[in-house]
Amino acid sequence: VLIALLMTLLGSVLGPALASAQPAPPAQNYSIATDTTFAPFEFQDETGKLVGIDMDLLAAIAVDQGFDYTVEQVGFDTALQGVTSGQFNGMIAGMSITDERKATFDFSDPYFDSGVQMAILDSNDEIKGYEDLRGKSVAVKNGTEGATFATSIADQYGFTIRSFDDSATMFEEVRTGNSAAAFEDYPVLAYGITQGNGFKTVTEKEAGASYGFAVAKGTNAQLLDQFNTGLENLRANGQYDEILDTYLNADASTADTSIPGLIASSWQLLLKGLWLTIVLTVISIAIALVLGGIFGLFRVSTNIVLRGIGTTYVDIFRGTPLLVQAFFIYFGVPAALNFQMSAFTAGIITLSLNAGAYMAEIVRGGILAVDKGQMEASRSLGISYLKSMRKVVMPQAIRTMIPSYINQFVITLKDTSLLSVIGLAELTQTGRLIIARNFESFNMWLIVGVLYFIIIMALTKLSNRLEKRINK
Numbered sequence: 001v002l003i004a005l006l007m008t009l010l011g012s013v014l015g016p017a018l019a020s021a022q023p024a025p026p027a028q029n030y031s032i033a034t035d036t037t038f039a040p041f042e043f044q045d046e047t048g049k050l051v052g053i054d055m056d057l058l059a060a061i062a063v064d065q066g067f068d069y070t071v072e073q074v075g076f077d078t079a080l081q082g083v084t085s086g087q088f089n090g091m092i093a094g095m096s097i098t099d100e101r102k103a104t105f106d107f108s109d110p111y112f113d114s115g116v117q118m119a120i121l122d123s124n125d126e127i128k129g130y131e132d133l134r135g136k137s138v139a140v141k142n143g144t145e146g147a148t149f150a151t152s153i154a155d156q157y158g159f160t161i162r163s164f165d166d167s168a169t170m171f172e173e174v175r176t177g178n179s180a181a182a183f184e185d186y187p188v189l190a191y192g193i194t195q196g197n198g199f200k201t202v203t204e205k206e207a208g209a210s211y212g213f214a215v216a217k218g219t220n221a222q223l224l225d226q227f228n229t230g231l232e233n234l235r236a237n238g239q240y241d242e243i244l245d246t247y248l249n250a251d252a253s254t255a256d257t258s259i260p261g262l263i264a265s266s267w268q269l270l271l272k273g274l275w276l277t278i279v280l281t282v283i284s285i286a287i288a289l290v291l292g293g294i295f296g297l298f299r300v301s302t303n304i305v306l307r308g309i310g311t312t313y314v315d316i317f318r319g320t321p322l323l324v325q326a327f328f329i330y331f332g333v334p335a336a337l338n339f340q341m342s343a344f345t346a347g348i349i350t351l352s353l354n355a356g357a358y359m360a361e362i363v364r365g366g367i368l369a370v371d372k373g374q375m376e377a378s379r380s381l382g383i384s385y386l387k388s389m390r391k392v393v394m395p396q397a398i399r400t401m402i403p404s405y406i407n408q409f410v411i412t413l414k415d416t417s418l419l420s421v422i423g424l425a426e427l428t429q430t431g432r433l434i435i436a437r438n439f440e441s442f443n444m445w446l447i448v449g450v451l452y453f454i455i456i457m458a459l460t461k462l463s464n465r466l467e468k469r470i471n472k
């Protein structure tokens with residue numbers, strides 16, 4: 001009840017503010033979820049534009065059928081959850097049409113034949129077949145066919161499985177040598193290998209399912225119809241072949257992957273990611289300050305009910321991981337109450353509720369640090385509780401609270417990186433997407449790390465100045 005109350009409260013505060021920033025979509029604007037990166041079906045090109053077979057097919061079908069759509073690049077597993085929970089109208093993500101999935105999804109006509117294959121490092125001469133995986137670990141991507149297949153043979157061949165959220169991280173796991181192999185759809189492997197990702201295949205591909213566009217079962221029938229008709233038209237007029245050709249016969253990339261080269265080719269994307277990180281932090285901290293103030297005062301209140309509310313709030317948000325809160329707010333709540341919420345709104349709500357709980361504790365600590373005699377003296381002069389709080393206790397409390405506030409500010413800024421799980425293209429997610437394209441994890445994570453460091457150092461310096469001024 002408390003959470004629902006807080007959400008409504010926050011919703012009414014945030015709602016109008018966000019509504020003005022993001023106008024309500026027209027009736028036929030579908031939200032379509034996709035994978036973070038699944039080249040050549042969906043991936044970012046050098047300019048940060050989302051391209052690939054799925055993306056181009058969708059775009060051409062939308063033109064053919066006259067509908068608008070917004071792509072949400074949330075990752076495969078998240079897309080599955082988001083479509084079934086009603087967050088998105090549909091998904092296109094190199095998604096295999098399987099009998100199991102037909103229980104929860106309605107699929108379009110198949111548009112591409114695929115199948116799972118094992119990938120190992122080009123330099124690995126040890127592994128020649130599944131039997132050589134014994135005692136090793138294998139990387140898979142959550143929720144995929146590749147994961148299902150690997151799991152089905154894991155016992156037989158005696159290997160263990162490690163799951164990752166996106167293909168880029170899964171391949172990274174093999175590249176570092178922590179896992180011996182990855183299981184992935186063969187067209188994706190073939191594309192990566194021509195692009196020079198340093199992998200090879202040694203086994204045949206497994207018979208696999210075809211890809212289809214999907215909507216949640218029993219919903220969005222019109223969208224599904226439009227997709228099918230559009231696909232048929234594209235096949236008839238040659239556009240379908242053209243799109244496939246563009247990607248399946250693409251030349252190897254020749255991008256410069258030195259640090260200066262990476263900065264030159266991705267600084268615009270990185271700055272965009274950094275900007276979103278800052279926006280998320282600033283808005284969330286502002287709301288958290290208010291929440292913290294209110295609930296912190298509740299925590300030290302003489303009224304038992306208020307104290308109970310304050311304690312419950314703090315306990316819930318301090319007692320659960322931020323990631324779980326993000327999933328709960330982004331997927332759980334909209335699914336239960338049957339509405340849609342943007343990842344941005346969900347991100348802000350999660351961060352502010354979370355930081356608010358810690359802020360409440362900071363406020364409580366600050367107030368308790370002020371000698372009891374201060375309040376007593378003030379009250380004995382006939383000044384009311386609230387006024388004593390405001391004029392006598394608070395001014396002293398705030399001084400001790402400032403360092404902790406700055407600390408929380410920095411923590412919240414870093415916590416924004418966790419929101420990449422709900423598909424927000426903040427700085428960390430931006431880094432991941434770029435790595436998915438150029439496979440340069442060391443240099444890219446170094447650049448991303450340095451960016452966080454610089455921005456946090458700058459904020460810390462600024463806050464210290466502010467602190468000095470207030471203390472004067």
Ligand code: GLN
Pocket residue numbers: 035038076093094095096097114141143144145146185
């Ligand atoms: N085709 C696979 C599946 O549907 C993988 C899709 C993906 O990783 N985007 O499970």
